[in-house]
Amino acid sequence: MKKTLIAGALACVFAASAVLAADIQVNGSQISQARVDAVTKMMSAQAQAQGQQADPRLPEMVKQQLITAEVLRQEAVRKGIDKQPDVRAEIENAEAMTLANQLIKQFVATTPVTDSDIKAAYDKLKAATPPKKSYHAQHILVKTEAEANAVLVALKKGKPFAALAKEKSIDPGSKGNGGDLGWNDAESFVGPFGDAMTKLAKGQISSKPVQTQYGWHIIKLDDVRTEAFPQMDALRPQLEQQLQSQRIQQYIADLKAKAKIQQ
Template structure:
């Protein structure tokens, strides 16, 4: 064993090629199965997020040998000469080549830290400001809304009326609760009326939108809770990479001469 190891080391040092059998994992029906196939399969599995541990190498070898056995049988039956097989090979070739093109583009055009920070700053600016925890009661007619306002002035509970009368299926069952949201989350008529209210106030008159008539109450106001840069960094990076790739694809389509 020691002599074999020394011989291999000497061959590697002097650049001498080892026998072909050392580069193969097996010989199936007289045809060598190169070790490179095992390495390639392991690499593909690793790229897919399934790295092969050392103890699984034997299974990988068996898989490669089994593929060679099945491939030889398919060739013996002439299946590699059919039009269907040739068409599938061409589609597979195109898929692999396109994947390599996109991977090469992304490698040469990475998203920089400056790009990520600039995108985050735009997000933070758009989602900053105040958030409102509001409730509303939605009805179809203004007369209904006016009656509800009168009932509220007489001491009726907002939550109880919302559960009974609100046409908004999402919030009605929860007493009209809309949870925390920025003004931009609502249609302009609604948000314009809401931001004029202080904590605990209810709109003095019903507000009309495309959905009907709203009576709005603001339960609380706070500064928007914008996630920190490091929390959003992976999502921003993925989105920007996809955007860059899409622009690259669009550019290729635009500049291509299609007749």
């Protein structure tokens, strides 16, 4: 029994020695294993975020980097560099920013955005967003107003719109498709074109040419449809980020309101 107790005690001593041995000593200053692990974890996470595998030699590389940094730090302190005003300010700023970032991280972790929060934000956004319309239009683009008027005359005489577009239009993107521009919202077009298009009824052709910086247009509106509002899951990441950002800003504002600040 006595031998067992002694063996157990020795095992504890050896285990404690192993833990202490994991720390690094540089001229009497300690670099803890916890610090090595923290830096290794951070660098490993950065590598994974970039789609890379962490180097298995990373822990040893981190150790050597920290040893080098500690040797240089001690020499800088010996020379009094840490007392220089600009260096002191940089050190204080780095400490403040590190602590501030960690505070925000912990705040985010302890105040997660819930599904009900996202649902409420989604419903509010949906109610405040006017229905969005899309337009299916065709056009014939020519250089001069006289050419555009001639196109209108040909249309009135019964010449098919698509045939005239293929024959007369100078728009290389739609000419081959008979002037077909596909489905777009009004904001996708330059102002005068979009304004004229949205005033047309289905199947109607503009009664007069529309001028833009590209030339003169004859527009035909084929169809109009109201776009469905995006589903909540499609907007979830955006809403979650927005809500979390609002909470962070409010948290900061509350802390500043309580602080005694003199400028």
